[in-house]
Amino acid sequence: MSSTNINRLRSLFSRIPSPTSFGHKLTTPRTPTNTKLTPKAETPVPISSQDKKINSLVNKFKKSTDNPIFRRYHHEHYEATVRRLADGRHFSAIKDILEHQKKYPDIRDEMFAVRLISLYGRAKMLDEAQKLFDEMPSLNCERTLRSFNALLEACVHSKNFDKVRELFKELPEKLPLKPDVVSYNIVVRALCHMGSPDSAVALMDEMERNHVKPNAVTFNTLLDAFNKMNRVEEAERLWGLMEKKNVTPNAGSYNSRLHGLVVDGRILDAVLLIEEMSKKGVKMNIFCYNAVMKGFVDAGNVNEAKVWYKKMAANEHRLRPNWATYGMLIPFACDKDDFDYAFELCADAIRKKRTVDIFVVQRVIDGLVARSKNDEAEILMEIANFKQSLVY
CATH class of the missing domain: 1.25.40 (Serine Threonine Protein Phosphatase 5, Tetratricopeptide repeat)
Known part of the structure; x- marks a missing residue:
């Protein structure tokens, strides 16, 4: 692909702000030209336009x-x-x-x-x-x-997580106040951010001693923390505890569990979990679909990834792919030498004003040109050029 086209593409998809866009201009006082020692009044520093x-x-x-x-x-x-x-x-x-x-x-x-x-x-x-x-x-x-x-x-x-614990311990006694489930959930989140989900789990015992019942937010925060740390077994135990305490899972709960199953390579279990969601009337969100598609992408199964992309598009709630969907599927289609599909996804993303990395778009156009699909490459460039006036 010619350097002219690449430069044109770059101008369409990237807007890099000037390094001084959000800063102040530094002004250096000029050195006086005279050598007189008489003190002179300081010249006020002009106020910058910013x-x-x-x-x-x-x-x-x-x-x-x-x-x-x-x-x-x-x-x-x-x-x-x-x-x-x-x-x-x-x-x-x-x-x-x-x-x-x-x-x-x-x-x-x-x-x-x-x-x-x-x-x-x-x-x-x-x-x-x-x-x-x-x-x-x-x-x-x-x-x-x-x-x-x-x-x-x-x-x-x-991001002052230690302060959360300090205030949570001191203030209720001084005011006095009795922390509720919202208070505890904030502390749970802080502990998880600190990389201490085990301490957050232990906090649930204190909640129950104080007659505060953990809710879906409590469990979702913990499930996310354990799954992100690839501690899938602990996350599965939490899921069982959630059911035992009669806390109804919501879409966020299922999304977290789906993510954990996918990370653990259990994509078939993830599919079964989606069937369970359907039976229980839990609405699938974009994150649930992305989690399943990621499982098939990791497994190298392009056909199943396409199937779930179509299911998402046909969902009764009219879910729309987000930047993560395209950022995952377009490079995967290129890896699988399926540039027709990559072109379809890329064009769809541009039309829907979704962010697509410039280098990903460049890769799709280069792949199309290399396979003598110049018409598709030109169409992609034209779509980008047309949308530029709308997006920017």
Whole structure:
């Protein structure tokens, strides 16, 4: 394939931001040309265009929050603004807009305070989240399990997992509060993130002593942890314990078990599990289908992978392949020298605006050209060119 076509393809499928897109320009003061020793006033450093944009964003947002309707109903704007600032590491700006919210009467509503704690957590500003939690009584805002759980969740988002255990042990006695299943589930998740699922399993005994019943979320978190560590036997024992405690598995539970069976090379057992799901009326999601297809991909069985792809497309819930589906099947079709199928999948992914790695697309086009399928290669290029105006 010519270098011109490759460059054209690269421009269509990749948009690499400038390294300075989210940063500040560094300015170096010029060295004075004169040699006089008379002290001169320092020249103020000009505000960068990036700083001006951030200041404008902060001021506009604070002005919008003067409207009580905005504060009450536009949660997504709070989340989008904090996410944007956090991505650019503008933490002082985040603190500015969230501290500003304390001037409104809404701060006396615990749910409003919980939202602010959660936003600090998502920005990985745990110290500010805990500071707000500690200030709630002075702001005439009651602290209940809702704000306690929000603080624990903020620890997880900040990846400060040890802090979860510390707060879980200390705060309930001080406030006092009685942790509920949500509280315990956050601690279970933190322990699993720390690579200690066995400690999380032991925590279930404490839950029961405190008359808190584990639920599907508890077991799903544990199942995911053990399966990701390839400890399939422990995961299977948990599945049995789940049934013993009359906890009904949901799609997430089955997806986790499917993943474990596939990793263990037990693809036929995975298929039987899907049949069980169908009988019990559990809805298959995209992750379940991807897990089964991965099993057949790992086994090198392209025909069965195609069968399950068709089943997913024909599913009554109209499931659509995601980036992981295409990222798995397209290279597999190329490995199996099935470039017609690779072309079909690649074209479908582009039409549906799914992300496809540029090198995967290049491989498909090269394979088509090498097999004298120039028409298909050109069609793929044309589809990409057409979608470029829509996607970007």
